[in-house]
Amino acid sequence: xxxxxxxxxxxxxxxxxxxxxxxxxxxxxxxxxxxxxxxxxxxxxxxxxxxxxxxxxxxxxxxxxxxxxxxxxxxxxxxxxxxxxxxxxxxxxxxxxxxxxxxxxxxxxxxxxxxxxxxxxxxxxxxxxxxxxxxxxxxxxxxxxxxxxxxxxxxxxxxxxxxxxxxxxxxxxxxxxxxxxxxxxxxxxxxxxxxxxxxxxxxxxxxxxxxxxxxxxxxxxxxxxxxxxxxxxxxxxxxxxxxxxxxxxxxxxxxxxxxx
Numbered sequence: 001x002x003x004x005x006x007x008x009x010x011x012x013x014x015x016x017x018x019x020x021x022x023x024x025x026x027x028x029x030x031x032x033x034x035x036x037x038x039x040x041x042x043x044x045x046x047x048x049x050x051x052x053x054x055x056x057x058x059x060x061x062x063x064x065x066x067x068x069x070x071x072x073x074x075x076x077x078x079x080x081x082x083x084x085x086x087x088x089x090x091x092x093x094x095x096x097x098x099x100x101x102x103x104x105x106x107x108x109x110x111x112x113x114x115x116x117x118x119x120x121x122x123x124x125x126x127x128x129x130x131x132x133x134x135x136x137x138x139x140x141x142x143x144x145x146x147x148x149x150x151x152x153x154x155x156x157x158x159x160x161x162x163x164x165x166x167x168x169x170x171x172x173x174x175x176x177x178x179x180x181x182x183x184x185x186x187x188x189x190x191x192x193x194x195x196x197x198x199x200x201x202x203x204x205x206x207x208x209x210x211x212x213x214x215x216x217x218x219x220x221x222x223x224x225x226x227x228x229x230x231x232x233x234x235x236x237x238x239x240x241x242x243x244x245x246x247x248x249x250x251x252x253x254x255x256x257x258x259x260x
Contacts, residue, residue, distance in 0.1 A: 046071065048084045057086030058140045060260075063112060064089045073143060075180040075187070082178065087112065087140035093184040103237045103253045104221040109186050110146050110178055111138040115235075115257035121248040130157035130248075132169060148174035148190070152198070159201030167199035218242045221253065233257040 047069050049057065057063075063086070070088045073081055087110060092098050099109045103117065114137045124130040133154040140146035152169025159165045172194045179187040198204025223237025235255040241247060 046081070046085055049086060050084070054084055054086050054142050058142055058146075059112070061086055063087060072182045073178065073180055078144070078179060082143035083145070085143045087143050087146070090181065090186070091183055095184070097184075099186075100225070102225060103223055103235050103255055104219075104239055107138075107148070107176075107190075108188060110140055110143075110176070110188070111259075112140055112146075113138050113257055113259040115255050117253065117255040119251055119253055121251040124157060124248040127162075128158040128164070130155075132156070134169070144178050146176045146178075148172075148176055150174070155198060155202045155204065157202050161201070165199065165201040167202055167204075168197060169202070170198040170204040171195045215245060216243065217247060223253065231259040233259070 065088075068088055068091065069085075070090055089112075090099050090109065101107055101109070101111060114135065116133070116135050118131065118133050120129065120131045122129055131154075132152055135151040135153060137149045137151075138146060139149070150172040152171070154166060155169040156164060156166040172192055174190055174192045176191075177189045179189055181187070196205045219239050219241050221237045221239040223235065226234045228234055233256075235253075235257060237253045239251040239253060241250075
């Protein structure tokens with residue numbers, strides 16, 4: 001049995017440092033953040049374009065221009081609306097909450113951004129420390145469809161031979177469909193397609209593997225998000241398991257994000 005008293009102190013100290021350095025600057029994507037409850041945003045007129053123009057405007061157009069062309073999309077019109085409209089940044093919610101993402105959280109909104117993350121796991125799987133670096137891109141093609149790309153450019157962990165092995169990870173591509181969206185709620189359907197581009201020594205490079213009995217894992221990740229300026233954001237967090245068996249003692253997360 002391994003003692004976890006000392007390792008437990010480290011995430012608490014790291015969390016204290018993160019909270020002590022958190023800034024109070026506004027952290028929303030550049031979609032007119034507000035500090036007071038906002039009125040309902042009137043629906044803008046739909047702007048229909050051809051296939052090439054829709055993709056180009058979605059990827060590199062001014063998605064945050066005012067007045068915004070954003071308007072709600074309903075599930076009932078999933079097959080008829082939004083496919084020939086360029087993606088635009090959604091407004092804050094009716095209560096003033098910005099549409100933004102956090103580390104280790106599910107992405108319930110369409111984004112147009114890139115984020116590089118670094119994860120360090122202490123005593124991962126009772127087999128030494130592990131770390132990984134990943135580039136994640138969210139690229140919308142219209143108001144209904146976008147692609148999430150996860151590129152794990154470095155993965156390092158102990159393999160079956162009890163030695164550290166560093167390699168490229170498994171590339172993941174995830175089509176995302178926007179089912180419906182209002183000013184306060186967004187519903188998406190996501191599919192993750194993982195390709196075996198990594199190395200078996202790091203637990204990658206295979207379609208399936210034997211991980212033993214199925215378990216349910218619950219973790220908590222308190223963190224921070226700070227706007228650095230020019231649509232650059234710094235994110236960080238400490239992930240701590242709350243159930244057993246523990247996948248790691250704790251995990252430190254950091255991310256540098258660019259919104260465009």
